[in-house]
Amino acid sequence: MEVTSSKAVPPNPSERITPRKKAGTSAGRKIMKHWQFYLLVFLPLLYIIIFKYIPMFGVIIAFKEYNVVQGILGSPWAGLKYFKQLFEVPFFWQYFKNTLEISLYGMAIGFPAPIILALALNEIRNGIFKKSVQMVTYAPYFISTVVIVSILIVNLSPNVGLLSNAFRALGMEPVDFLGKAGFFKTIYVFSDVWQFTGYGAIIYIAALSGVNPDLYEAAKVDGASRFQKIINIDIPSLIPVIVILLILNLGQMMSLGFEKIYLMQNPLNQNTSEVISTYVYKVGLLGANFSFSAAIGLFNSVINFVLLILVNFISKKISSNSLW
Amino acid sequence: MNQTLIKESVTDKLFLSIVYIFLSIVLILILFPLLHILSASFSSPSAVTSGKVWLWPVDFTLVGYKAVFQNSDILVGFGNSFFYTIVGTLVNVAFTVMLAYPLARKTFYGRGLIMILIVFTMFFDGGLIPNYLLVKSLGMVNTRWAMIIPGALAVFQVIIARTFFQSIPEELAEAAEMDGCSDMRFFLRIVLPLSKPILAVLFLMYAVGHWNAYFNALIYLKDSSMFPLQIFLRNILILNSENSDMLTNVNSLLVQQGLKDLLKYSLIVVSSAPVLIIYPFVQRHFVKGVMIGSLKG
Incomplete structure (x- = not known):
């Protein structure tokens, strides 16, 4: 990784041509070339996954008999019980x-x-x-x-x-x-x-x-x-x-x-x-x-x-x- | 032809004066309640209770403000709110630009996918309970972290910032890359200094959000030493449960009731002042921010 960044000067012009030659250069190569972008987005993206996506999966507790001891995954399933209860x-x-x-x-x-x-x-x-x-x-x-x-x-x-x-x-x-x-x-x-x-x-x-x-x-x-x-x-x-x-x-x-x-x-x-x-x-x-x-x-x-x-x-x- | 022109300009004039009258009424409707509160906060307790205050202070006094600043809760709240606002806003702005800048660059492989991932969260979320359970399982309940981390980023602001970053020409980045400037260095040395307007917008929007928020504190905090100002405000202004230490040196019940009413006005002014004082100076930026966000949303 360090190699691409610090020695970015000489290979650059050539790299600008190579993608055109080999149209399908690998994704890995594109990623390696701009690895610093991934460094930047790492923390915010981690935040999005933890605080936005995990709660989305957390909604399965709506289908479970949630109790604190067994946690979200361990609690037994309740099916649609709570949705039925809702309408009642x-x-x-x-x-x-x-x-x-x-x-x-x-x-x-x-x-x-x-x-x-x-x-x-x-x-x-x-x-x-x-x-x-x-x-x-x-x-x-x-x-x-x-x-x-x-x-x-x-x-x-x-x-x-x-x-x-x-x-x-x-x-x-x-x-x-x-x-x-x-x-x-x-x-x-x-x-x-x-x-x-x-x-x-x-x-x-x-x-x-x-x-x-x-x-x-x-x-x-x-x-x-x-x-x-x-x-x-x-x-x-x-x-x-x-x-x-x-x-x-x-x-x-x-x-x-x-x-x-x-x-x-x-x-x-x-x-x-x-x-x-x-x-x-x-x-x-x-x-x-x-x-x-x-x-x-x-x-x-x-x-x-x-x-x-x-x-x-x-x-x-x-x-x-x-x-x- | 000539006649119609004149006639039309008369109706136009009439129309324009209706517009001016309408806007004046709007102006008064918004300004009057605010001025009334400001004036009442400087008036004597008895004038407030007996309803003598309209637009100007009656029997000018600072008793209300004295009572506010003698209240230990409010001072604690101010301290906490300043802390959450400063630390929270720094985290917010850092996270927002860190995510938004790469998303604005065409050379960032996978940006489409990440963009979808981000935008989706705007339309669907797990809801209150799963969020609460997550924060709880991370051990953040009743800690100061709960005020900073769960709201570390607002997706909407990322999109606004990204739109701004996209206005920086891609050629500039290409040229810098040719000269051997790394992405990180380009971001820190070129992009950020060019982005002062959007940074100002982000700081303002996030800071106002932190200063005014009470919901996270309501659900995550139990310990009153960590409460932000808004929670104390809610207790005093809405639940009417002020602690009595601000009224100790008052003995008569009538004066106490008057002071209680007056205190509310002073408290409203004191708590809104920090934001409203800064606002006129940053209004320009903030309008710009809304426009950036709206024109290409």
């Missing part, structure tokens, strides 16, 4: 429905929001106002989930906070928004919009800045209004990005983030706030029911994966935009 849990479909509803609601509001913001920002000229809007709208992305939920709690609580102040100022009785199950989804979705719209808009702003200026010139000559330019130039040029992001979003529909929902939960809103990921955590780690919990997780991942492939396939058929 009385609240499971409720959690499934909550997951789906929050996701779809979130997508219905949260997906178009950054597009609208980007289109609006694209209309105004570069200046302090545009820069401030961009800077301020990106900022909430950097606030932690814990703090976001705290802000929600502080502002929505019936005791202190903006909304209750406003209610009192108007002579109305303050409402405990987070204690009302009916408000949970809306609070979740709109606080996400508040936090992520600016960040989400960056991709679209980038795509819009790449639009060929000739198109606008031509539209101007044709007497198109600003609004017509948005409809006929801006939106069509965003379609590829929109489709890709839509596929990715739909593919993650069931993997609703655990972090924020878990923090927003309280006994009063449990009915609408329990989703699959929080249930997996509670059953699995808090209840130490590993196999059952892994079965729920696997069920969820499979749905996600199938959705992703399905949506990608459909999109490929109709719009020729796809992930692969």
Whole structure:
């Protein structure tokens, strides 16, 4: 190995010719020549295999009677017992429905929001106002989930906070928004919009800045209004990005983030706030029911994966935009 | 023709003013809650409890901040979070570029296969329980390692970094190779100095992620001496279970309740400050990063 590296100078020019002579030079030779690449990727790749692929095989505990003593491989098989059990849990479909509803609601509001913001920002000229809007709208992305939920709690609580102040100022009785199950989804979705719209808009702003200026010139000559330019130039040029992001979003529909929902939960809103990921955590780690919990997780991942492939396939058929 | 032009420019003007109004409303909606919290954190406990604070501080005081910095938990949390953020980010960035750079080079035999291996993990993972059992079997539960190693790399960032590295012309590497420069040396001496923008992006994204994360700490750590700030924040802000040592020198119950409310505001400000203060200076890089990642994803 050292020979190839330190004496790389003289053999190099000749080696640049040899591959063309012997078209199928061995893989080993190509590897030896650039062995340092393999040195570089060794640790990260080891990480990927251990921390990404081993857990993938670890999901077999969903089919086993896992116990700590015998470990993953040693534990006896349970077949589909836990999957059957899953469908018998009385609240499971409720959690499934909550997951789906929050996701779809979130997508219905949260997906178009950054597009609208980007289109609006694209209309105004570069200046302090545009820069401030961009800077301020990106900022909430950097606030932690814990703090976001705290802000929600502080502002929505019936005791202190903006909304209750406003209610009192108007002579109305303050409402405990987070204690009302009916408000949970809306609070979740709109606080996400508040936090992520600016960040989400960056991709679209980038795509819009790449639009060929000739198109606008031509539209101007044709007497198109600003609004017509948005409809006929801006939106069509965003379609590829929109489709890709839509596929990715739909593919993650069931993997609703655990972090924020878990923090927003309280006994009063449990009915609408329990989703699959929080249930997996509670059953699995808090209840130490590993196999059952892994079965729920696997069920969820499979749905996600199938959705992703399905949506990608459909999109490929109709719009020729796809992930692969 | 002339008339339509004028007429259209009027509707255009109207449209443009709607756009400006819309953006102003967006600006206010985002800024107002943040300013309110900032102002409340500088106000007196009684003003906060009685709801007198709107946009500006009422009865300016630093009592809230005093209480925050007297709390030993929060100081421990700050220390831990700084440690996890610095060490974690260094590991993250190193691993990311080590993996991303060879994947960007055409002469790296087997890169297609490795790329598939990596991208697949974006769409399918074992889930919470298998991950937890793995970390447990590695003996990392309730150690500081659990905060660094299981998240040593984000596949998405590898793809962003790789896209950036691909923009460095292959001819440059070929020329260096002809001159006898090894791949490693080329990477360290030429590629990395050329990659400051992407390094800045990676540092920022990973550091923010570490600073704000609470999930790994929630599932892997039991010992409160190792908790990052976010876990203490959750305990105080969301579970309402602050330890009482920050309220010891207050005797009246009413003042105590007021201070409790005020403390939340100050805590929100103090914990978000490190990230939000750095953010304006690195915003340029971070926008660039999202663009690199998006245009060729």
